[in-house]
Amino acid sequence: MAPLTAARSYDGPECPRCGGYVDLDRMVAGEHRCPTCGGVFLATPFKPPVLRERVGSMAEAGPEGAVPCARHPGNAAVDNCSRCGVFMCNLCRIEIEGQELCPGCFDRLTGQGVLSGAQTRIRDYRGLALSFGVFGLLFSCFGLITGPITLFFVAQAVRQKRRWNEEGGTPALVIAGLLGVAQIALGIFFIVIIFTPLFGTGFGT
Amino acid sequence: MSEPLRQPRRYLGRAQTLSERVRTYWTDEALEVDLADNYEIRRRRVFFDEILLVTLHTMRGFLISVLPFFLALLFLVMGLAASDEPGAQTVFWIVAAVFAAFAVGAALSPVWVVTVYGKRTRARMHFRLRQAKAREIYAEICRAAADAQRALAYRLTQEIPQPPPPLPLSESEPPPG
Numbered sequence: 001m002a003p004l005t006a007a008r009s010y011d012g013p014e015c016p017r018c019g020g021y022v023d024l025d026r027m028v029a030g031e032h033r034c035p036t037c038g039g040v041f042l043a044t045p046f047k048p049p050v051l052r053e054r055v056g057s058m059a060e061a062g063p064e065g066a067v068p069c070a071r072h073p074g075n076a077a078v079d080n081c082s083r084c085g086v087f088m089c090n091l092c093r094i095e096i097e098g099q100e101l102c103p104g105c106f107d108r109l110t111g112q113g114v115l116s117g118a119q120t121r122i123r124d125y126r127g128l129a130l131s132f133g134v135f136g137l138l139f140s141c142f143g144l145i146t147g148p149i150t151l152f153f154v155a156q157a158v159r160q161k162r163r164w165n166e167e168g169g170t171p172a173l174v175i176a177g178l179l180g181v182a183q184i185a186l187g188i189f190f191i192v193i194i195f196t197p198l199f200g201t202g203f204g205t
Numbered sequence: 206m207s208e209p210l211r212q213p214r215r216y217l218g219r220a221q222t223l224s225e226r227v228r229t230y231w232t233d234e235a236l237e238v239d240l241a242d243n244y245e246i247r248r249r250r251v252f253f254d255e256i257l258l259v260t261l262h263t264m265r266g267f268l269i270s271v272l273p274f275f276l277a278l279l280f281l282v283m284g285l286a287a288s289d290e291p292g293a294q295t296v297f298w299i300v301a302a303v304f305a306a307f308a309v310g311a312a313l314s315p316v317w318v319v320t321v322y323g324k325r326t327r328a329r330m331h332f333r334l335r336q337a338k339a340r341e342i343y344a345e346i347c348r349a350a351a352d353a354q355r356a357l358a359y360r361l362t363q364e365i366p367q368p369p370p371p372l373p374l375s376e377s378e379p380p381p382g
Binding site for chain 1: 213215230241244249256257259261320322324325343361
């Protein structure tokens with residue numbers, strides 16, 4: 001089953017209250033009343049410039065004036081791929097994380113997960129750490145299992161946070177870490193409580 | 206291949222509905238929208254130079270009041286069931302009243318919503334009882350979008366190919382004018 005979030009596709013700007021149609025061309029910055037729902041909202045419209053890439057053709061430059069693109073022989077190459085060195089035109093050139101890549105290398109590096117900026121699906125270690133922290137505490141008799149798992153997810157979340165160069169979000173991880181430690185402590189406590197009477201060496205004998 | 210350090214990203218706000226949990230971050234070139242989906246983050250970006258519309262409005266956040274409402278109902282029923290124990294009944298009713306008050310307060314408190322519409326996706330942030338913060342974020346995004354789009358427009362005008370220089374005049378040709 002498709003996730004609920006994918007049920008409604010994005011169709012561009014709309015009324016933020018009801019999702020009704022708004023006429024961007026006639027809109028000016030300020031307060032607006034939606035013609036559909038009558039709701040009032042503050043809005044600032046923008047007209048972003050249209051990006052047009054100029055692609056030089058081999059016919060213009062001549063055989064000695066330019067090198068053909070490896071994928072589009074009719075287009076003049078403007079650069080080499082930083083990874084494989086293939087000639088590429090303006091259509092093929094992909095600039096990402098300080099590199100200029102051809103589409104083939106971009107696909108390969110994205111598939112290998114090397115280009116973090118191109119990743120769109122990532123494991124949510126922060127959410128996992130918090131969930132294991134809270135739910136693990138409810139089943140803290142198994143704290144010796146759930147506690148280390150929580151701490152592992154906290155460590156992964158901290159690594160992820162550093163890799164993304166992210167500011168903020170530390171208190172949640174500190175809470176998750178403390179919950180993990182509390183689970184381990186409770187797990188040890190339960191084991192002591194259970195096994196002490198069996199061996200007859202505890203406080204109750 | 207060593208991974209280059211990413212540009213810093215700053216947490217802006219989140220939006221939580223029945224169908225989605227979204228956290229929005231600020232980076233130098235875009236708003237990063239992290240959509241939590243079963244312990245997996247689906248990341249989208251609204252680039253500042255592609256922003257079409259930024260809006261700010263208020264709404265009532267009924268969602269957060271659902272849990273306290275049901276807890277209030279639960280303690281009310283428990284209070285009714287414990288009619289034989291007046292002490293316990295009083296405690297249950299006090300707890301039910303606290304949850305009910307919280308549910309009503311949460312349902313009536315205004316939530317300020319900042320929505321940013323890009324060409325391909327949108328970002329949405331909810332700020333409960335924090336109007337100043339919502340307005341600050343709204344203004345900051347509008348400013349960044351205007352700056353980025355002005356810079357892009359300038360860059361595009363610079364990239365327009367200039368007409369070729371005039372050919373040198375031949376000696377036989379009389380000077381113009």
